[in-house]
Amino acid sequence: MKPDIVVIAAHPDDLEIGAAGTIFKLRSLEFEVHIFILTSEVNSDIREKRKTEAIRSAAILGVSEENVTFLDMRDGYLVGNGGSVRKVKALLRTKGINPRIAITHSEHDSHNDHRAAREIALGALRNSLILHFGVVNSLIRPGFSPEMFVDISEFRDRKVEALKCHSSQNDINRLQWQNMALFEKTMAQSIETKFAEAFELTIQEGAQDILPFVGMVDCSQFGRFWRQLITSREIYCLFSAPRLRGASQWLEPATSPARSALSRLRDAFSKNSMANYSIHEHSSEEPGIDLLFYRSNVLLEGGPVSNRIAQMYFNHIPQLRFLIDYDMPGVRNIRIIDRWKKTEHFAKYGNERVDGIRETIEDLSILTIIRNPFSADNVIVGCMGIHAWGTGACINSLTQVAILSELSKRVKLPIVPPFLGYQVLMHTYCRTDELQVDWATWTELDAATSTREK
Structure with a gap:
């Protein structure tokens, strides 16, 4: 039986920028994927628009609306404290999700919400393998040290289609298409392909049994084996x-x-x-x-x-x-x-x-x-x-x-x-x-x- 996967992202469109190709690949391998989006806008009109965009984007990646959860914490003020962790834990229990694999942000990020989302994921999960992606427009590149590379060349068009759902962000030029493509091509050099998404890894105590999962998606033969x-x-x-x-x-x-x-x-x-x-x-x-x-x-x-x-x-x-x-x-x-x-x-x-x-x-x-x-x-x-x-x-x-x-x-x-x-x-x-x-x-x-x- 394949383990449940939870994606914990600070904002709508973060997960698409850093991991959309990987998420679609996991769905094509019949993994059950749940998405938790931690923050929402204060303005109700913008908040509802962004939620609609996120649901449409998730559907393109093969994730149903019922598997997308909004926690409505305040955008720009996310804190990785006990209250935030308890909220995520409670929702996992309520929804009957027992994730052994999580996808979330890297600590090497200049955005406070992104770093806090990582801390919340680490605090809410146990015995889990955690994949950390970079959001290219706020990533601190010198510190980002990916250990797992996923070839998304086959799914790149699907990723772009999902990102285009976030039209509100296209309007304010948050989605930096050229920078994202360059980053994916740079990551792809490690596995000699066209486009790749890259992840740092946290292997929590008790997660060793889940490591064969890495071999299903990691395209680095050396890394996969060792x-x-x-x-x-x-x-x-x-x-x-x-x-x-x-x-x-x-x-x-x-x-x-x-x-x-x-x-x-x-x-x-x-x-x-x-x-x-x-x-x-x-x-x-x-x-x-x-x-x-x-x-x-x-x-x-x-x-x-x-x-x-x-x-x-x-x-x-x-x-x-x-x-x-x-x-x-x-x-x-x-x-x-x-x-x-x-x-x-x-x-x-x-x-x-x-x-x-x-x-x-x-x-x-x-x-x-x-x-x-x-x-x-x-x-x-x-x-x-x-x-x-x-x-x-x-x-x-x-x-x-x-x-x-x-x-x-x-x-x-x-x-x-x-x-x-x-x-x-x-x-x-x-x-x-x-x-x-x-x-x-x-x-x-x-x-x-x-x-x-x-």
């Missing part, structure tokens, strides 16, 4: 540490591909307006890092050869199909083992040089996405190559649109017990940095069954 994966907005990268193991048998890259890939991942969070998501980086050798692994969202960079956490904990999760193993002494014959088929996979090397070192031609890596078995509310993302090339390419895959699109189809989020998660193998061609995902190895892991039972 927001559903790490709902706490924090992930800890536990990176590998160099180990002394005598002379190498293979040529190592001059710079760490994994560290470069982590930098690109961090940049991708910023580019996709997810700068408020924190990526904390720690060496797997740091004191106390084990406790962090137990209770956090974790990105494991590197396998058991150089990552102590992978060696001590990850490789001992019995349900995993693919692991990296090696022979001792000297860390020889590093390979990926398939515990289900009882087979081994090796990197491919060139001819041995005079100094005994071989060039790595093709590296292999394991991408793992599982529920953290030590902390069910968190996840472990493992990027583990036989060598550094594979590890770096595996991390890079988590920023690539085509791969994220396929992962979004295959990975069911959130990962809930008794299901554990997923693994897949990847091939990296070291001379060209080309990455190929071997989707034939895609594996769904059942937490109730260990590999010893396969």
Whole structure:
């Protein structure tokens, strides 16, 4: 059953300027949408005219008149206090609306009523996902940091038609058509489309279960995948540490591909307006890092050869199909083992040089996405190559649109017990940095069954 959605706007036409395309898209997806317009004009003639305009506009967006509510607070004097919050709560109860999703104003707005409407929405709702739009003619652009982008190109004409219902505002030039179109085109650049509406997000405590909704409308593949994966907005990268193991048998890259890939991942969070998501980086050798692994969202960079956490904990999760193993002494014959088929996979090397070192031609890596078995509310993302090339390419895959699109189809989020998660193998061609995902190895892991039972 789809959750109810409530739109809480300070004035008639605010919601059309900031979110009309999204509202129509939600109605086309058969979401029930309710509109609360908080303020009204003092002049009765203007007040009634604006209400009529709002009802006509809502109908164009697929919202019936009975789902449009006017609270008649005074225009220009809206206050986000207890009285306003109680009024909204009472109406929600009276109408039998239990919204888990709300659409309202951004705090980055020069209009007092808009900021107050946001405060009222936050105070009136619990366990909800709240989308904050900008009203372009009063938006404080430098502070507005959208995290969700909705492609409205298909519905742009419908949005314009709805806005034209507000003829009283056309007369006073409140509707700044050129500025609105420019803003929508700017937002659209993040998802490479023509027009987009953009939203900041507030995820209230208890709203994590509603996050899959974002995937239905958010057109940013990166944001859609990562927001559903790490709902706490924090992930800890536990990176590998160099180990002394005598002379190498293979040529190592001059710079760490994994560290470069982590930098690109961090940049991708910023580019996709997810700068408020924190990526904390720690060496797997740091004191106390084990406790962090137990209770956090974790990105494991590197396998058991150089990552102590992978060696001590990850490789001992019995349900995993693919692991990296090696022979001792000297860390020889590093390979990926398939515990289900009882087979081994090796990197491919060139001819041995005079100094005994071989060039790595093709590296292999394991991408793992599982529920953290030590902390069910968190996840472990493992990027583990036989060598550094594979590890770096595996991390890079988590920023690539085509791969994220396929992962979004295959990975069911959130990962809930008794299901554990997923693994897949990847091939990296070291001379060209080309990455190929071997989707034939895609594996769904059942937490109730260990590999010893396969």
